Amino acid sequence: MNPSKGEGLWLRLVPAVVFIILVVPTACGLLGVFLPAFGYFPALGGSEFTLQHWRLLLEAPGLFRSVILTIWIGLASTVLSLATVVLLFAQFHDTRVFWLVRRTLSPLLSIPHVAIAIGLALVIAPSGLLFRFVAQFLPDLDVPPDLLIVHDRMGLSLIGALVLKEAPFLFLMSLAALPQINPTQSLATARTIGYTPTIAWIKVVLPRLYRQIRLPVLAVLAYSLSVVDAALIVGPTTPPPLGVAVFKWMSEPELRDRFIAAAGAVLVLCITLFGTTLWIGLERLLILLGRRWLELGSRKQGAKAISIAAYAVGILLLTFILLSAGAILLWAFAGNWPYPNVAPDFLTAATWNTNSRQFLWPLFNALIIGGAASLLALAFTVSLLERDVHRRTNTQDWMRNLLYVPLIVPQIAFLPGMQILLIALHLDSNIYSVIAAHLVFVLPYVYLSLSDPWAHFDDRYRQTAMAMGATPRRALFRVRLPMLLAALLTAAAVGFAVSVGQYLPTLLVGAGRVPTVTTEAVALASGGDRRLVAVLAMLQSLLPLGAFLVAVFVPLIVFRNRRGVRTT
Amino acid sequence: MNVSPRTEESGLLIRDLRIAIGGKTLFNLSLSIRPGEIITIMGPSGTGKSALLACVSGLLPPVFSAEGEVWLGSRRIDELPAHLRKTGLLFQDDLLFPHLSVAGNLKFSIDERMGRAERNVTVESALATAGLSGFGGRDPATLSGGQRARVSLLRVLLSEPRALLLDEPFSKLDPELRDQFRQYVFNEARLRMLPVLMVTHDPADHRAAGGQLIKIGTANE
Numbered sequence: 001m002n003p004s005k006g007e008g009l010w011l012r013l014v015p016a017v018v019f020i021i022l023v024v025p026t027a028c029g030l031l032g033v034f035l036p037a038f039g040y041f042p043a044l045g046g047s048e049f050t051l052q053h054w055r056l057l058l059e060a061p062g063l064f065r066s067v068i069l070t071i072w073i074g075l076a077s078t079v080l081s082l083a084t085v086v087l088l089f090a091q092f093h094d095t096r097v098f099w100l101v102r103r104t105l106s107p108l109l110s111i112p113h114v115a116i117a118i119g120l121a122l123v124i125a126p127s128g129l130l131f132r133f134v135a136q137f138l139p140d141l142d143v144p145p146d147l148l149i150v151h152d153r154m155g156l157s158l159i160g161a162l163v164l165k166e167a168p169f170l171f172l173m174s175l176a177a178l179p180q181i182n183p184t185q186s187l188a189t190a191r192t193i194g195y196t197p198t199i200a201w202i203k204v205v206l207p208r209l210y211r212q213i214r215l216p217v218l219a220v221l222a223y224s225l226s227v228v229d230a231a232l233i234v235g236p237t238t239p240p241p242l243g244v245a246v247f248k249w250m251s252e253p254e255l256r257d258r259f260i261a262a263a264g265a266v267l268v269l270c271i272t273l274f275g276t277t278l279w280i281g282l283e284r285l286l287i288l289l290g291r292r293w294l295e296l297g298s299r300k301q302g303a304k305a306i307s308i309a310a311y312a313v314g315i316l317l318l319t320f321i322l323l324s325a326g327a328i329l330l331w332a333f334a335g336n337w338p339y340p341n342v343a344p345d346f347l348t349a350a351t352w353n354t355n356s357r358q359f360l361w362p363l364f365n366a367l368i369i370g371g372a373a374s375l376l377a378l379a380f381t382v383s384l385l386e387r388d389v390h391r392r393t394n395t396q397d398w399m400r401n402l403l404y405v406p407l408i409v410p411q412i413a414f415l416p417g418m419q420i421l422l423i424a425l426h427l428d429s430n431i432y433s434v435i436a437a438h439l440v441f442v443l444p445y446v447y448l449s450l451s452d453p454w455a456h457f458d459d460r461y462r463q464t465a466m467a468m469g470a471t472p473r474r475a476l477f478r479v480r481l482p483m484l485l486a487a488l489l490t491a492a493a494v495g496f497a498v499s500v501g502q503y504l505p506t507l508l509v510g511a512g513r514v515p516t517v518t519t520e521a522v523a524l525a526s527g528g529d530r531r532l533v534a535v536l537a538m539l540q541s542l543l544p545l546g547a548f549l550v551a552v553f554v555p556l557i558v559f560r561n562r563r564g565v566r567t568t
Numbered sequence: 569m570n571v572s573p574r575t576e577e578s579g580l581l582i583r584d585l586r587i588a589i590g591g592k593t594l595f596n597l598s599l600s601i602r603p604g605e606i607i608t609i610m611g612p613s614g615t616g617k618s619a620l621l622a623c624v625s626g627l628l629p630p631v632f633s634a635e636g637e638v639w640l641g642s643r644r645i646d647e648l649p650a651h652l653r654k655t656g657l658l659f660q661d662d663l664l665f666p667h668l669s670v671a672g673n674l675k676f677s678i679d680e681r682m683g684r685a686e687r688n689v690t691v692e693s694a695l696a697t698a699g700l701s702g703f704g705g706r707d708p709a710t711l712s713g714g715q716r717a718r719v720s721l722l723r724v725l726l727s728e729p730r731a732l733l734l735d736e737p738f739s740k741l742d743p744e745l746r747d748q749f750r751q752y753v754f755n756e757a758r759l760r761m762l763p764v765l766m767v768t769h770d771p772a773d774h775r776a777a778g779g780q781l782i783k784i785g786t787a788n789e
Contacts, residue, residue: 390630460659463627466650467657468677468727475651478676482667564666564709 011390014383018443021380022402025418025440026409030269032417036262043424044255053259057267060260062239067271070242073155073235074225074275077162081220084167084313085174089209090201091310093183101314102175105168108321110493110544112501114521117161117233118537119324121150122331122530124157127339129327135340144339151237158235162227164320166220170213176452177212181205196303198310203294207287218276219407225275226268226410229503229518233525242268243412247504250416261416269413328541331534351531358532359517363539366500366516369431370543373438374495377446378488384447385454386476389462403444411441411504419508429511437505438498446495453487485558486567489551497544517543578603578641580624580731580763585636587619587628594619594632595784601731601763606754606777609767615785617767621733624765625657626650640730656729656762658737658753662720664708670695670719671704677727694722714745721753725760732757734766738773750776 035041039050057063092098123129127144135141150157183205190200210217226243227235235241240248246268249261330344331337332351337344418437422428457480465475481488500518507519515523521536555567580601587594594616601607611617622628624638627650638646645653664673674691682690695701698718708716717737724732737753738746754777757764766777774781 458663460661460663461665463622463625463650464657464659464663465665465676466627467625467653467655467729467733468724469651469654469679470676471651472649479665483665485667559667561707562667562709563707564664 011383011387014380014387018380018384019402021436021439021443022406025437026406026414028421029414029416029418030409032420033262033265033269033414034417036259036417036420037266039259041259041262041420043420044258046259053256053263056256057260057263060245063245066239066242066245067267069155069236069239070225070268070271071275071278073159073162073227073231073241074221074271075278076155077159077166077224078217078221078279080159080163081166081170082217084163084317085170086202086206087306087310087313088171089174090198090206091307092314093197093201093205094187097314101171101318104318104321105171107545107548108168109172110497110548111165111541112497112518112544113161113165113227113230114233114501114503114518114525115328115537115540116165116324117158117230118521118525118533119328120157120161120164120320121234121525122327122534123320123323124160125150129323129342132340132342136342142340150234153236153238155236155241158227158231158241160320161230161234162224164317164324165230166224167317170216170220173213173216174209177209178205180212181208183209193299195299198303198306199299199301202306207290215404218279219404221275221279222272222408222410225272226412228412229522232522242271243410246412246416250419250508258420265413265416268410272408272410272413325541328534328537331530332538334531334534351535355532355535359520359536359539362515362517362520362536363543365431365514366518366540366543369435369438369506369514369516370496370499370547372435373442373499374446374492374547376435376439377443377495378450378492380443381447381450381491382476382481382488385451389459390472403447406440407444415504415508419511422509423511428509429513431510431514434506434510434514437509438502441502441505442495442498445498446491449491449494450484450487453484457484483565485565486551486555489554490548493544493547493551496547500540500543578730578761578763579605580765581637581639582624583637583639585620585623585634585638587616587623587632587634589616589619589632597636597782597784599780599782601765603761603763604758606757606764606766606779608774608777608779608781609765610769610771610774610781610783611785617784618735620784621657621735621765621767624653624731625655625733626653627657654728654730655733656724656727656731657733658720658724658735660736660738660740662708662716664716664720664723666708668708669704670700670706670708670711673708673719673723674704674726677723679728690726694726698722713741714749717741717745717749718752721749721756725756729762732762732764734764734768736768736770737766739768739770747776 036044036046037053039046039048039053088098088101092101121128125131125144126147126149131141131144183201186204187197187200190204191197195203227241228243228247231241231244232247235244239245242264246261246264249257249264252258252261333347333349334344335346335348335350415437419428422433427433461479461483462475465479466472470478500516503518503522506514506516510519512519517536517540521533521540524533524536527533555565559565559567582597582599585597597620599607609617609620616632619628619632623632623634623646626645626648628634634646636646637644640654645655664670665676668676671688671691674694675687678687678690691704692701695703698721700715700718703711703715703719708719711719734753738750741749750773754764764777766773768774
């Protein structure tokens with residue numbers, strides 16, 4: 001009594017294919033880093049194992065400071081991002097401000113790291129928007145102050161840029177996780193015992209929420225510990241954080257530096273592991289202290305301070321977001337704009353007209369790569385999820401953990417190895433390899449985005465369709481997929497946004513010959529042309545924003561006469 | 569329970585069916601439903617009533633396991649995939665596809681081999697029999713509960729099922745509407761000589777159906 005499963009060859013193969021897509025590049029990349037780190041890589045002339053490259057790495061000037069800086073930046077930006085989210089939730093949950101914050105932060109999530117770093121630099125630089133404002137009241141500031149702000153040695157600007165990006169990310173992750181822990185009831189209970197809303201939220205909701213968003217937090221930590229793209233734009237330079245140092249060694253023409261880069265990549269991996277361990281230790285400590293605080297039973301103590309901090313953080317975040325976006329917009333269309341004027345003399349599209357050659361091709365590449373990678377990822381995700389429908393075993397548990405592999409393993413730790421392998425196979429520097437490399441990072445996000453709406457789909461629709469004679473394929477394509485149109489488009493938009501933001505995979509796998517708006521933006525950011533950089537940052541932000549607009553409006557238009565279909 | 573191994577030409581026969589979850593048997597069952605006959609299954613929640621219908625229609629969730637035979641007329645159907653079994657399924661929710669019009673919902677269930685013009689005629693006349701002439705272009709979400717229930721029955725019938733499986737199909741309707749719709753469903757089933765297997769909580773459903781009542785999860789254990 002075992003009716004044939006409605007499962008074709010493709011559905012049977014798809015987990016293996018996804019495994020290959022996610023794990024093989026990561027594993028090969030790590031291998032391609034570990035072997036040369038210990039001297040062995042015949043293609044580069046290293047034929048025996050040696051620790052010589054490690055010695056060279058450890059003797060490199062500024063390495064110790066690099067390592068300390070890396071750990072500092074990683075921990076500080078993660079702590080600050082998480083604290084921001086906790087404060088905003090504790091103070092504003094269930095209020096109208098919260099709704100506003102939610103609306104402002106959602107689109108921000110799609111803005112890539114690089115654009116945020118560029119926007120922030122345009123605001124805080126000595127000749128940036130902030131000093132121009134201040135100069136209106138301080139005549140002494142009629143020339144930009146001679147301060148190292150953007151590439152400050154402590155990495156504060158970089159931490160700021162990371163928080164601007166990661167706090168909204170964690171905020172939305174928390175929003176998505178909240179319904180699963182059903183906070184309303186426990187909040188009401190705590191309130192009736194006399195807790196203020198703020199303290200009640202921290203004491204009864206946060207501990208359970210944190211468990212739900214722990215993996216995203218660790219992903220933020222891993223990213224911040226190994227960041228390259230944003231660090232190239234606003235990070236410290238002498239010495240840079242370790243990820244950037246590795247990146248620089250890789251770009252050196254001397255073969256010897258390639259081996260040092262490999263050793264450095266392994267060191268990045270070790271630091272990420274160390275940082276994660278440290279974080280888990282911090283969690284333990286906080287849990288211990290938190291439990292004491294919980295059991296003290298204090299109901300109002302600290303509420304005032306938390307409230308003030310929440311307002312401060314909220315206003316700061318909002319101000320910098322608006323200023324950064326404003327700075328990018330203004331510079332993209334600025335005519336003559338001498339310091340210390342707060343606005344350009346006139347607006348013009350001249351930058352767009354004269355430089356179209358510099359951004360049209362990268363724009364086109366970004367569109368093609370993002371479109372292809374997100375649609376492929378969508379196809380794989382749907383196949384995986386549809387397979388689960390027919391299966392006794394649920395792939396979801398191990399798949400979910402597997403999906404985090406490319407998100408947690410630092411890109412700079414395995415992409416150099418992947419690049420070396422691709423060069424050896426003559427597969428580098430073409431757009432197909434770049435698409436494949438993007439897929440590694442796009443697929444996890446698309447899967448995570450679609451799996452919840454998929455799971456909440458009422459399966460009886462499928463059963464009804466099949467009982468009426470519809471084949472599994474027809475039930476999928478005519479019933480489930482159309483009804484999930486909004487979720488499918490949102491997942492594709494998330495994937496597209498992730499792809500557009502990729503810097504290292506594009507640059508390393510494309511060997512610089514497949515430029516996108518992101519690689520061009522980073523390349524030009526160190527140059528002097530603020531207008532052109534702003535144009536690229538704007539395009540880089542508009543691409544994902546456009547994708548999300550499509551995801552919002554297409555279902556509304558398609559189902560304008562179908563009130564029963566969920567369009568969000 | 570004694571059931572003749574022989575079934576009527578187009579009846580539904582369930583022989584030695586055992587449904588289990590995680591190795592634990594939910595129930596054993598044998599029964600035979602003649603064309604036009606309605607057999608009612610009652611029992612507390614969690615005894616696998618819905619699993620029984622899912623099993624007969626080939627949609628048993630993978631967490632369950634089943635043994636035994638299901639025959640529809642002279643065909644053994646328990647090894648066929650769901651879409652080839654021709655067992656119409658009606659739930660307590662109408663489950664009209666919200667992305668299709670009323671006519672779209674009905675056309676979905678008509679055999680693919682039917683021509684376009686014939687399809688339209690079939691849909692229109694089906695709507696007319698249910699007092700829903702001219703509703704074809706409507707968004708299902710704009711229909712009343714009773715209208716939606718009728719469309720969902722029409723949709724099942726247009727797929728030309730050889731048996732009808734009802735999973736508490738009346739429990740969500742208003743009391744007044746419930747009697748009316750119940751009569752409508754039973755009449756259509758008898759008219760078409762369909763064997764009907766109904767799972768319900770409501771004794772009134774059984775009273776209206778007449779026919780045999782089987783309780784599972786209690787004495788049958």
